[in-house]
Amino acid sequence: MATLNITPSVGYANDQLISLSQYPGLRVPPGIKPREPDPVNFARMSQLAPNKFPAPAGLTVPTDMSVKLKGVWAPVGKDPVQWQFQNGELQLAVTIAVYIIENYRPIPKLFELIMSHELLHVQDEIDVATQFLPKELPKDEWVKKFLIDQSKVDDAAYRNWFTTDKFENYVRDTWVLERNERGKGRDSGPGYERYKLDVAKLLPKI
C-alpha cells in the first residue's frame, strides 16, 4: 500500500479576530475562533450571492479551494510503460471569507445574530476540509484504486489525469458537492426561516 497523506489547511480572507467580550450574545461553535466579517453594501452582496434574493444579511464562502497532489510515481515495465503511485501528499487548502451587510455591522444584536448563523457555515467549511475529506477520500473509488492500492496506470491515462489538474479537479468536485450540500442544509428549513424573521425584527429602519 502506498502512503497517501491528506493535508488540509484553512485560512481566512480576514484574519482579524472578533472581540468576543463585546458580543456576549454571539454563539460560537466549539473549536472556532471567530474572525471579523468583511462589510459590504447590498449591491456587492447581491453579486456575491447571485442565487439568493433578496441579498442575504451575511454570507460565508470559500474564496479559494485548492487541491494539489504532490506525489511520487514510478514507471513500471516498458512498451508500454505504466505508472504506479509510490507515496505523496494530497494538499487541500481553503480560504474562508465571511461578509456582512455594512449597515448591519454596527448594531451589536444584529451582528451577534447574523454572525451566529455565519459561524455555522464556517464550522461546516472547516469540518469538510479537515474531517470529512481526510476520512472520505481514501474510500473514493479512484483515490483508493490509484493512490492507496497502487493500481498501475496506463501511460496515456497517467498523462491525462496525473500530469494535469484533471485528477485534482475530480477531488475538488467531491469537496464542492459536500460543502454545497451542507450550505443548503443550513439555509433551509424552519430554523433558517426563524433566523430570517429574527433578522428582520432587528433591521434598522431605513
Ligand SMILES: [Zn+2]
Ligand atoms: Zn446561511
